[in-house]
Amino acid sequence: MIKLLSILLFLSSVLFSKSIFNDEELKYIENKKYITVSNEFDYEPYDFNRNGKPSGYSIDLLELILKDSGLKIKYSTKPWTQLLEDLYSGKLDIIHTIYKTKEREKTMSFSTGYSKVIQSYIIRKNEKDIDNIDKLFAKKVGVSKGWGEVEFFKRFPQIKMVFYENIEEKLNALSIGEIDAIVNSNNVANYYIKKYGYTNLKISNSVKNMYGARLNNHHYAALKENSILISIINKAYDNTSIDDIEELNKKWFGKANSSNVIFNEKEQEYLDRKKSINLCIDPDWLPYESFDKRGNHIGLSADYFKLFSQESGLKFNTVKTDSWSQSLEYMKNKKCDMVSFITHTKEREQFFNFTSAYLKIPIVIATKLDISFIDNFNNLGDRKIAIVKGYGVAKSLLEKYPNLNIEYVDNISKGLDLVAKGEVFGYVDSFATISHTLQSEQKTQLKIAGEADIYWNLSSGVRKDEPILVDIMEKLINSVSVEQKQKILNNWIVIKYEKTIDYSLIWKILLFFTLVLLLFIYKQYLMKKSINEFSQLIDSTMEAILIFKEDKLVDSNESAVKIFAYLNKKDMKGMTFDDFISGESKELAYKERENAEDNIELLAQRKDGSKFHALFRDSSLKDKNIRVISVIDITHIKQLESQTKQAQMGEMIENIAHQWRQPLSTISTISSGISLNIDLGNKPEYNTISEDMNRIVSTTKYLSNTIETFRNFLKEKKELKEVVLQDRLNLVISIVSDSLKSRHIQLKNNIDEEKFTFTTIVGELDQVLINIINNAKDAIKENDIKEPWVELNLEKKEKYFLLTIEDNAKGIPEKIIDKIFDPYFTTKHKSQGTGLGLHMSYKIVTESLRGKLYVENTKNGAKFFIEIPYTFE
Numbered sequence: 001m002i003k004l005l006s007i008l009l010f011l012s013s014v015l016f017s018k019s020i021f022n023d024e025e026l027k028y029i030e031n032k033k034y035i036t037v038s039n040e041f042d043y044e045p046y047d048f049n050r051n052g053k054p055s056g057y058s059i060d061l062l063e064l065i066l067k068d069s070g071l072k073i074k075y076s077t078k079p080w081t082q083l084l085e086d087l088y089s090g091k092l093d094i095i096h097t098i099y100k101t102k103e104r105e106k107t108m109s110f111s112t113g114y115s116k117v118i119q120s121y122i123i124r125k126n127e128k129d130i131d132n133i134d135k136l137f138a139k140k141v142g143v144s145k146g147w148g149e150v151e152f153f154k155r156f157p158q159i160k161m162v163f164y165e166n167i168e169e170k171l172n173a174l175s176i177g178e179i180d181a182i183v184n185s186n187n188v189a190n191y192y193i194k195k196y197g198y199t200n201l202k203i204s205n206s207v208k209n210m211y212g213a214r215l216n217n218h219h220y221a222a223l224k225e226n227s228i229l230i231s232i233i234n235k236a237y238d239n240t241s242i243d244d245i246e247e248l249n250k251k252w253f254g255k256a257n258s259s260n261v262i263f264n265e266k267e268q269e270y271l272d273r274k275k276s277i278n279l280c281i282d283p284d285w286l287p288y289e290s291f292d293k294r295g296n297h298i299g300l301s302a303d304y305f306k307l308f309s310q311e312s313g314l315k316f317n318t319v320k321t322d323s324w325s326q327s328l329e330y331m332k333n334k335k336c337d338m339v340s341f342i343t344h345t346k347e348r349e350q351f352f353n354f355t356s357a358y359l360k361i362p363i364v365i366a367t368k369l370d371i372s373f374i375d376n377f378n379n380l381g382d383r384k385i386a387i388v389k390g391y392g393v394a395k396s397l398l399e400k401y402p403n404l405n406i407e408y409v410d411n412i413s414k415g416l417d418l419v420a421k422g423e424v425f426g427y428v429d430s431f432a433t434i435s436h437t438l439q440s441e442q443k444t445q446l447k448i449a450g451e452a453d454i455y456w457n458l459s460s461g462v463r464k465d466e467p468i469l470v471d472i473m474e475k476l477i478n479s480v481s482v483e484q485k486q487k488i489l490n491n492w493i494v495i496k497y498e499k500t501i502d503y504s505l506i507w508k509i510l511l512f513f514t515l516v517l518l519l520f521i522y523k524q525y526l527m528k529k530s531i532n533e534f535s536q537l538i539d540s541t542m543e544a545i546l547i548f549k550e551d552k553l554v555d556s557n558e559s560a561v562k563i564f565a566y567l568n569k570k571d572m573k574g575m576t577f578d579d580f581i582s583g584e585s586k587e588l589a590y591k592e593r594e595n596a597e598d599n600i601e602l603l604a605q606r607k608d609g610s611k612f613h614a615l616f617r618d619s620s621l622k623d624k625n626i627r628v629i630s631v632i633d634i635t636h637i638k639q640l641e642s643q644t645k646q647a648q649m650g651e652m653i654e655n656i657a658h659q660w661r662q663p664l665s666t667i668s669t670i671s672s673g674i675s676l677n678i679d680l681g682n683k684p685e686y687n688t689i690s691e692d693m694n695r696i697v698s699t700t701k702y703l704s705n706t707i708e709t710f711r712n713f714l715k716e717k718k719e720l721k722e723v724v725l726q727d728r729l730n731l732v733i734s735i736v737s738d739s740l741k742s743r744h745i746q747l748k749n750n751i752d753e754e755k756f757t758f759t760t761i762v763g764e765l766d767q768v769l770i771n772i773i774n775n776a777k778d779a780i781k782e783n784d785i786k787e788p789w790v791e792l793n794l795e796k797k798e799k800y801f802l803l804t805i806e807d808n809a810k811g812i813p814e815k816i817i818d819k820i821f822d823p824y825f826t827t828k829h830k831s832q833g834t835g836l837g838l839h840m841s842y843k844i845v846t847e848s849l850r851g852k853l854y855v856e857n858t859k860n861g862a863k864f865f866i867e868i869p870y871t872f873e
Helices: 002-020 023-031 057-066 080-089 148-154 167-175 186-196 224-238 242-253 265-274 300-312 324-332 393-400 412-421 431-440 467-479 482-499 503-523 525-539 558-563 583-592 635-679 686-715 725-742 764-782 837-848
Strands: 035-039 047-050 053-055 073-077 095-098 108-110 115-124 140-143 160-163 181-185 201-206 215-223 276-280 289-291 315-318 338-343 352-354 359-368 384-388 405-409 426-430 446-463 544-549 552-556 599-605 611-620 626-633 720-724 746-749 757-761 789-796 800-807 852-857 862-869
Touching: 023 224, 035 047, 035 080, 035 095, 047 057, 053 057, 057 073, 057 095, 057 215, 057 224, 057 242, 080 095, 080 215, 108 224, 115 167, 115 186, 140 148, 140 167, 148 181, 167 181, 167 186, 167 201, 181 186, 186 201, 186 265, 201 265, 215 224, 265 467, 276 324, 289 300, 300 315, 300 338, 300 467, 300 482, 324 338, 338 352, 338 393, 352 467, 359 412, 359 431, 384 393, 384 412, 393 405, 393 446, 405 412, 412 426, 412 431, 412 446, 426 431, 426 446, 431 446, 446 467, 544 558, 558 626, 583 599, 611 635, 720 725, 725 746, 725 764, 725 789, 757 764, 757 862, 764 789, 764 800, 764 837, 764 862, 837 852
Parallel strands: 035 073, 140 160, 140 181, 276 315, 276 338, 384 405, 384 426, 746 789
Antiparallel strands: 047 053, 095 215, 108 215, 115 181, 115 201, 115 215, 338 446, 352 446, 359 426, 359 446, 544 552, 544 626, 599 611, 611 626, 720 757, 789 800, 800 862, 852 862
């Protein structure tokens, strides 16, 4: 029975391997007895060793995904630095729980990322949270040799690095005050703090670079020459059950959290303990917030706090009050823990901690219909205006307009009633609130008559004795996406208006709002003029222009709207750089964006999720946190490059055909002669048959050698190495010579036999030479040249080799000679050329080979000059 089970397990393993691996991978598995895998002593919970047994998430995951592959695992347990050395020396096949860096990618191949972590600052509990790297200037941080954190801190010489062997040593040093901070993943830090009782340590904020917090991936890695093993691991990982991986995640990290918000240990303890929060709101302030007839919390704030509850697990109990001033009293008397929307003022700081503002509202005044437009609140004189008692915006109004005569009311309905009765001149509140109330209560005798030229910036307010809650709320507010904010706004300001439409009132409101807008435009005329000129400038460009401030899109041009398929510029505002690139390109984007002036080729993403090839260029403005990114859609270029490669392949096949034509004719003639003699009854002599067979064998070998030459040329890797220049030129000549002969074109080879050795990228120069010779061949045919020829010359100059290719095809017309290296420029019919051949040749010579490519007309025709430097720098 046991033998039968063993056989069944073996067969299932074989079937599994054959189903997902290719022949090369199967052969590797068959020949490999086992793979040697790294194991650290103490990087819990990912990779550690207890009592001689390798343990951890990365260990378990590798064994899980390779269990049916046929590969056995042997572990090597050593310190991290020694494991890295063993990998480079070939003693290790796989190293894991490793971050991908640009330096490591030069020598290593990396698997799919299998564990996403955010790096955070770990500090002592009695220290203030670190929200920026400059808080560590003139302080000490603990690091480990060979870890990615060393490269990060090297960029900040103001911070002193203290080296330790492992994370436990770093945590011990941090705990007793030898250092001020360390950087590690939340998973690892949480594990150590909880398991080993570092009660005086805490996880502070995530580490941010100039583009914000970044996710890192843990990978399995092998040396590039062993990349087939990474391919096997990737395929096995993709075919591993999601349920099995989820069980493994639960084992090492607990239940999965659906929240996008990452809380530190202190915040999570608070959430687990508190469970619910008493929330006070303004009971009469629609569309922002209110109670419905059943006493349920409704409005914008209700929608926001539903999201906050989903993300945090907190229950927000809305406390019923009769007025906003009563809500403030409840806060002072600790009947409420927080208020949903509040204006941040100096006076309130003794009772509240404030989050950042997450709603910005224009302030307007409502008056009777017969009142003229109010373009400046200073013109109100001593006329009385009403405002709800306790509104913080009153302070902002008095600071800007100190002579205002304000009467305080309990709610908006009372304020508007006083206006209608003529007891006050006007009522001041937000545009949306007044519009909503005028329509819902059918107060057609009132209108919006002016704007205060200030904005109501609303935050959440938390009681002073709940400092952790304000940190939690800040994270929850920051987690709300632009799309979610817009949806909430549409629910209560756009959609609600459509339910009760008073067209006369809408037209009146729109009229006065337009007048306010025109007045504002007039006041800002000069500024707007310069902005418009700038907009016209960027709108005139073909490429997309994206302007970011603090990593949020503040402006763009029309090309950006079209390229990314949005409705208009406003539809794009507030988006981040990540929103414009596809997921598979984000890792490359983060690596390359710090090379601010370099072009980066990425997969871009449109609004509908479709992807396209694009060229990104990132620039920053001095002394401002503003970045300007230009984007060019290169999908067409990619298609033309593909067409060009196909055309080049066609030309290569034509060259092969020319070289085979004569040998095949020889074989055909010999075999036909033998067959004819047999049919005529002539018995061929043995010596004659032997000689014919030898000629056929010799000719067949020539055909085989021809194919081998072309095969080696096509599969040759484009890598940097030392070559003999004449050998490369002879290879090109052997490829094109028969094609030239078939068209009766003489090849004048004036290259000396002296061997010139130099370092270059193999294959690049060959491609350029073949391309130029093929162009000469086409020009000769087009111009019907008698006695055509192509001449090759080579000279050794002081610092470079000069290679020339000249033809007698009458030259290039002077009016286009300066354009022939431009992309898409071609004199051929569109079915014969894409206009990229010479452009690609120019890029190869000038960028890849670090040389020069130019052309001149001679008395015979066109002469191309290629300068190749002796050394590749």
